[in-house]
Amino acid sequence: MPKKSNSAIKAYKKKDGKTYYMFKVYLGSDSMTGKPQYTTRRGFRSVKEAEIALARIQLEIANGKYQKRTYETYRELYEAWFKSYKSTVEESTLNKTTKYFEHHILPAIGDYRIEQLNVDICQRFVNKLHEKLVKARTVKAYASKVLDYAVIRNLINTNPFKLVEMPKKRAPKKSVNRVERNFYTKEELNKLLSLMKEETNRKAYVAIHVLAFTGMRKGELLALTWEDIDFEKKEMTINKAIARGLENTMYEKSTKTGVSRTISLDNETINLLQEWQIDLKNSLGRRFKKKKQLVLPNEDNSYLQPTKTRKWLNYVIEKYKLPPLTTHGLRHTHTSMLIEAGANMKQVQMRLGHSDIKTTMDIYTHLTAHAEKETVNLFADFLKS
Template identity: 55%
Template sequence: MAKKRVSPIKDYTLKNGEKRYEFPVYLGIDPLTGKQMRTMKRGFKTKKEAELELARIKLAIANGTYHKERAETYQEIYDLWVKHYEKTVEESTFVKTTGIFKNHILPAMGDYKIEKINVDVCQKHIDEWAEKLKKFRTVKSYASKVLVFAMKRGYIQTNPFTLVDMPTKASKKDAVGEEEKIENFYTREQLKKFLSCLEKESNYKAYALFRLLAFSGMRKGEALALTWNDLNFKTNELRINKALSRGKDNQLYVKSTKTGVARTIKMDEKTMTILKEWKKKQKQDYLVLGFNTMQPKQLVFSNEQNEYLQPTKTRKWILHVQNKYDLGTITTHGLRHTHCSLLFEAGASLKEVQDRLGHSDVQTTMNIYAHVTKKAKEEAIMKFASYIEM
């Protein structure tokens, strides 16, 4: 009995629900490298259309007349671009970027013929992204990079993304997001209460971590990458030169800080005392688990296997305390905003705050400063009204 041949043609579904067909093609041996050459042809609306193209290619290959065409679709240009892009950024950035393409850009534009993409096509997708995505400008920026790459290699003459009109009206999601962003911090009184409640809990590791975040302004990833040799208990200084991040296959790894610049900051006596106490407790607790934590590169905050602590863990800890004691809700990153805000209230200069928090762009620092100034003005009029008593 003859063995049934399996067709190489497979179907796939676009984000809008439409079905398309694709198939792989073996192109022989590359005379330059000696390696096998393969390509993927996709975007066929019917299986019959794909079958006819496959038959045509097979015949051309058999006759020795087939030459791989230049990249034709946005997807094919993206496949060329992404190989170069991976070499230019951190692994965590690469993972985030390819996620944006997979979820938003390629489903929308992947099958377009590169030379057919015009300003109307780009405008259509910008408007769609603006309707449903808070960071639609970021999506547009990445989608445009592929066309810039295509221009540099002569596939197209101009980049139509540069001609689109960017939507200015904030969507409801955008407005809500901004409000949440502004309110993601504690006042001085709220912070004191939060840390006081946390101290009552049995989780001293969480207490030490949140105290450190609130009094240093460190990013969470920077704190989770800290080792004990980064702390100087004699001078009460902290060296911040790395950060925990998530890379390929969801794996955690240590990279440089967000700005790529290390910084040393001064810490208050009490926070360093709390960290010193945690170091003692860590030694005792982890000895029971079979780990010697007296190594110089021992993580300050690790999990029960003495490996990197999952960044999502802090959310569970902070929500537990906030819910239990009916506290205001902020994220772990909100403690960084809190530190920045309270530094300004305490009279620190813009440059001092920028350097301490490791902001590469002073605008980031100024945005928080503007919010603190607004809060101070509101308090001033309340004091005035209270004084006049009218």
């Protein structure tokens, strides 16, 4: 004879068309009001799963150990955590965090009940992340923060993500010894700038030239105003940057390290910026601001989208079949040339605005490793010629 199903457990369907199970259980009367209290649990994938959860709650009630939970699912817990978290970080960081949860975490584990999340479920989630995402470790860390929040509030005893192991990194398709090249030689940079100068997009040329000759970050360049440039002293003060906030809005923030720096400018860059200022005044007319006028505004005299520099760079690189280079690669190029010209590590650190010299040294190691690799190739090619 088949076992009779528990009448407290009800089936229902979600928007995805799948059948899930739920139950409502009596907790007793409220000591203050005398009104009956209930708790509802839903999202169970089988009757058996719901029966086990119901039996556990009924046992806790009988032993006087049951505590009514405010949050049932991971998604509900995340929403509570997010309210606290959003006041602790910058808007650009909040924007990235939101995307991690919306695109990767919540679709995978958002509908799981808090007590249902165990090491096996969390491990499978991380394994799948690792297969498709470069930043799997970062996403896992954010997913774990929500359960840390639950532990602190005594909603669960332990965080299962703490026992999850990150899969080993997959071997790259290219040779392990190869160092990816994201900087130009002196000859390549001169060719790039020469070709961009011949193109009709003057703003693009100014942007790429300034990035290459100052080593400043893209966000710092797009936030640069004419007040930051002292033509007489031939100096530029870098004290802010732009970032992408919630709903893709652009806003001004401090530099990456939170510290401003003043760097010297060469004559060529000074002359170029003076010429560009005249062109900009002529094109903007009355819209040219006396204060806080951006050096590189968009058509509405507001912040340029950060993707612009990449598009400008890629257009010329693809058109003239130049070696690949990212916008950040111009910063590496500047670093490489400073070192080649004889600048010491401290000078490079100060000019680039690194918070500590270790960052500068790491970049230097990366660049010199590739340079050493190319030297060997040059020697081999010479012998064959």
